[in-house]
């Protein structure tokens with residue numbers, strides 16, 4: 001074990017990205033007596049409120065990132081978002097720092113091209129057909145080759161930002177402009193994917209610990225405009241589908257390596273299971289595990305990255321989560337309706353504590369447990385419908 005936070009014997013975890021997922025990672029690390037440092041691009045990010053200390057830096061700036069990490073000298077660096085100067089993480093890893101799960105995994109997964117080419121072209125995993133385009137002309141060509149509908153996404157973005165469905169060739173310019181506006185980093189490259197008509201989509205949380213790989217029961221989810229609005233666990237899959245899903249998840253996570261939890265996103269189709277993408281960190285749809293599993297995805301992440309054993313994951317109850325998203329803009333707002341939502345059976349709420357709203361920003365989730373997934377989904381959605389983000393005009 002290790003000594004107290006702030007002592008010479010402490011074990012220090014530094015989190016890069018301090019949103020709702022990181023907040024729960026920090027809480028789990030605190031439970032094991034770890035010293036915690038939260039980093040993000042803005043002040044008062046959710047995880048900063050629960051960490052021992054925090055820093056605000058531009059995490060896409062390699063020099064700032066390296067300077068901070070050399071100053072803090074953490075035992076473990078835990079990326080929580082994709083928008084990080086991952087080349088700096090590669091250098092820091094070479095200097096001897098431990099990057100979760102590995103610097104290469106963070107570099108490959110921040111970029112849709114890196115992970116897609118690895119999965120489809122090197123590992124031979126089944127995915128939707130895809131093309132890349134660097135200009136509107138190339139996008140027209142890609143759309144001609146793939147046919148419509150197809151999905152256009154910036155190669156660097158997340159939570160559906162910059163993503164659109166191209167329903168007919170004339171939509172190409174709108175899709176191109178949407179991608180330019182939503183891209184995380186400058187640059188215009190997009191991926192164009194054939195539209196997958198799926199029966200359902202799942203996240204297979206996959207834990208790599210010193211004990212090897214274990215899978216959480218599959219999580220089903222619904223996305224709107226490329227962002228999650230509802231998730232539930234367990235999602236019913238037949239044994240053949242589960243085998244395919246676990247094979248894909250094991251193949252990609254073995255290739256990425258390192259320790260920690262991975263969110264493997266899969267489409268279940270009548271032509272089999274398709275790989276979509278993977279997060280080398282806890283997943284937004286996996287927040288449901290706070291209501292369903294004996295160890296949540298956050299507890300599993302922290303245990304495994306600290307080198308502790310993870311032998312099994314046990315589902316204690318079916319459950320569901322639903323999101324609350326903001327409509328307005330500004331810092332003068334309040335989340336209301338908690339009294340009503342918390343009166344529902346076996347229901348909890350997580351209010352993230354983000355300091356500012358913008359349209360579509362996820363501000364809270366509800367978590368409901370029930371005797372079956374259907375009832376849990378109904379209750380979680382009802383609870384979420386009782387929550388509101390009220391924005392006060394005068395202070396904007």
Ligand SMILES: Nc1ncnc2c1ncn2[C@@H]1O[C@H](COP(=O)(O)OP(=O)(O)OP(=O)(O)O)[C@@H](O)[C@H]1O
Nearest residue numbers: 128151157158159160161193194195196223226227
């Ligand atoms: N080729 C596709 N065919 C049909 N639907 C798709 C396709 N690609 C993405 N989607 C839908 O859009 C959602 C978001 O896509 P994707 O996961 O690639 O985006 P993202 O921005 O990385 O989202 P997140 O960061 O939340 O994982 C998917 O979960 C799925 O519902």
Ligand SMILES: NCC(=O)N[C@@H]1O[C@H](COP(=O)([O-])[O-])[C@@H](O)[C@H]1O
Nearest residue numbers: 017018019020021022081159284361
């Ligand atoms: N799909 C990835 C995802 O859900 N990531 C989570 O959202 C936060 C950013 O939220 P913000 O954009 O509201 O600051 C991230 O920090 C992470 O916790």
Ligand SMILES: [Mg+2]
Nearest residue numbers: 159265276277
């Ligand atoms: Mg996704």
